[in-house]
Amino acid sequence: MAIYEYVCSACRKPFELTVSMAEYARGLKPACPRCKARKAIRRFTSVNVKTRSKTGSGWSG
């Protein structure tokens, strides 16, 4: 299970969704919680790419 961030391309509402690997592999098309449109686009979070300007601190491989 992983939490993915989506943004609805119809109403621009961002939302999070917990998706299992099986569901994700099947090409899950989540419905927007606001307008119910199945036009959600996956947002790519940069959690692992945050330490860019900072060198050294918190860099634990």
Ligand SMILES: [Zn+2]
């Ligand atoms: Zn929407």
